[in-house]
Amino acid sequence: MAQPDMKMSANPSMDFTSLLEGEDRDKVKEILAEKAQPGEEKSSDCKMQKQMSRISTEASVGTEEEANPCFQYEAVNLDVPVVIVASEIHPWSKSGGLAIVAGQYAYNFAVRGHRTMAIAPMYDDYEGAFYQCTKSFEIFGAHHEVRYFHHYQSYGDGKGCDYVFVDHPSFRRPGGLYHNLSDNQEYSDNLFRFALFSLAALEVPVAIELGGAPCYGGRVMFVANDWQTGLLPVYMVHRHRAFGNYNEARCMYVIHNLGYQGCYPLRLGLPGTKQFDNFAQLGLPFAALGDLLYQYPLHERTFPGDTGETLNLTKGAIQCCDRLLTVSPTYAEEIRSAEGGFRLHDFVNAKSYFLAGILNGIDASWDPVTDDTIASKFSSEKLSGKKVCKRFLQRKLGLQEDEDACIISFVGRLTDQKGVDLIGACVHWLMEDHKDGMSNVQLIMMGNGEEHLGNMLRWAESSWKGRVCGYWGFNPHTEREIIAGSDLFLMPSRYEPCGIPQMCAMKYGTIPLVHATGGLKDSVRSFYTEPETATGFHVWPLNEDSLKKVIFDAMSIYFKQPEEFQKMIERAMVQDFSWPRAIDDYERHFDWTMADPPFWGRP
Known part of the structure; x- marks a missing residue:
């Protein structure tokens, strides 16, 4: 090599x-x-990852020159806090571009003027993150305690982001974030891990005073990202709004790559044997099953007696979110087609009135005029x-x-x-x-x-x-x-x-x-x-x-x-x-989403 x-x-x-x-x-x-x-x-892969982390961190946090980024759109809901929920966020965790984008959301919405929170799993001990409290959630037949850690990062002028990390033993693995690197197999408990994460994330705005500051409250904009947070809008509709909570909140669900959906068997076990009901473990009412259920066609089923019934977390998010966004306008059109929709195009089309694509930005460190890391500016x-x-x-x-x-x-x-x-x-x-x-x-x-x-x-x-x-x-x-x-x-x-x-x-x-x-x-x-x-x-x-x-x-x-x-x-x-250009587009959809009534669920 x-x-x-x-x-x-x-x-x-x-x-x-x-x-x-x-x-x-x-x-x-x-x-x-x-x-x-x-x-x-x-250097080892670990050292390379650390090098990558440092460089990307510097890029995602912003520089002094970015202290007053040029936003053009005059938003009308700057008083509504933004709660970003993602399975990875730079610089603390990263497997791909999602972490960088989540970090940019956290920085730019805060600089824009929103009270801003970013929630991610705690995959390791994070320096500067302080314990806040412990809460218990009942799913998968038992009570599971999670610990919340908080880190506040200031961006100057009284603006900053509350980074919240959800700690549970299931998140701490020696391999990758979502799969075992040694055999490239997905962790068998991923459904549990990210169901617990989604439940825990929904608890933070209304129940936790971060650093002694008042709670964010129930009037917030959630920005949920990809299949790992697909259950968040489902829980919001079926466990919260069904009981009068989060009626003033909205959830924008962002698809970064529809090729990854979070699909799990409805029932574990072969037909004719004792089966384990995955849906029953999620703590959702029966009405939510229709939003999550996806049945593979006959030609895609794998064994005799296979009903093809699965729980599809992305489908559930598409059904239950208040607005559906993707990371480019053309991709928003492509996922409406059979070829680009990866079997979910019919559900995307049903949501097309609330669908849009916003092209991601690149941070200001990518500028040859100011880049000190290249041979010559x-x-x-x-x-x-x-x-x-x-x-x-x-x-x-x-x-x-x-x-x-x-x-x-x-x-x-x-x-x-x-x-x-x-x-x-x-x-x-x-x-x-x-x-x-x-x-x-x-x-x-x-x-x-x-x-x-x-x-x-x-x-x-x-x-x-x-x-x-x-x-x-x-x-x-x-x-x-x-x-x-x-x-x-x-x-x-x-x-x-x-x-x-x-x-x-x-x-x-x-x-x-x-x-x-x-x-x-x-x-x-x-x-x-x-x-x-x-x-x-x-x-x-x-x-x-x-x-x-x-x-x-x-x-x-x-x-x-x-x-x-x-x-x-x-x-x-x-x-x-630039990211300010992209954030202006997010703010437009933010305002339109807040102006619309919340999604109450399907009859």
Whole structure:
């Protein structure tokens, strides 16, 4: 496996820092010296996760420059507290992008002016989180005590967020947050774990004085995220509103990826044997069963006597929430289709009047004008620094140092969903085909994931040493350097609810080539349909031949129309992908949701 940060140029006497002046030159030399330290990239996965956590934390909390973010929409319900409920939140827990988004919700709603709370499970001991109280809940045939811990984080000007962590032994596992990393199997008690979490979260606003401050009360806006919180709106409707509680509260349910739904058997055990009734363990009235029940069609049932009856937590949330949101407008349309709805499209369509998609933002640390972590800062008006970033990247990753080469990169999970297999199918063509004289190409691929795709990265690098870097692993700092120094960025995802890397790439003047799906389609204006305002290229339909054609077209502009390519870079870099822009849209739906009556349940 390649160790990118340890690679140096074949010609170490070449000092490209001479391209810079003063402080910038000193900064680059300092970075190179750090990267030359032996064994840096041989850190364990745990160390990499800690590195990732620190960097992402700095990004998600915000900077002094963000103290007064530019919100445009004049919200009318700033007096209503926001309660974010998520199964992970940065910097305390993270398995993917959900943690980053939840952290951004917590920061931006607080800075916006709401009294803000964020609730997550407590997977470990968290420094600065103080014990508040203990409460007991009866589910799964027993009373279970949870402990609540509180951490207040100030963002200045009297604004801040109450972070609340729900502690129970079931959350503390040596493996991943949701599954055992050793065998990649989901924890068998996940239904219990997240049912308990949802019940405990609903208790906080009305029953716990955090740090001695008054309770939030029953007039709040819950923002529940993905299947792990799918039971929260179900419990709200059937256990609270049914008895006159939370009638003034609302719940917005955000789907980050409908491919993960939280499906569990209605009954455990084979037909004809003693069966365990999962629904009966949830402490819900019988009326809630209709909201949670999903029955697989005959052709998808797995054994004789299988009724196909399951509890689907996402279906329950869709049925019971007051407003349904996704992380991009196109994805909101895709989940209404049979192909993109993963069997729940009929229920999504039934809720379509309350459905909308809001494109996620990226935090202010993704800005080449102020980014101290890359080799040289640059802007859309002064792109010379990007050339320095490119030369630095080539030297660091052991690629041939050639500023005329077109660097094409991919950073992401090594899964078929991300289209990595399609990139692999194009590698030989990229490296060996004449392509009308456009053969001066370099390829960088970095990511964690499936072994056969990791082996493809190894094969590509060993076959074209000096032109291909294949790194099976992940380092967030190297990710920034790849994005800053590349010319083209590949994202041929088969589906992508939102996507963040393509937005980061555009901010750094790296032109994205993306499948026309979900947030990729929403954030990238395609050269094929909008040539005068294009910021990238859409791949459609998604297959090997189509991807090759789009790469060829992008390289044609890079090599043969450099002035047009530079205009595309400039357009890409000046776009607004900030979180304040996204939060303005959330505030609009916030106001509309508060104006509507609450969902009382189905007759």
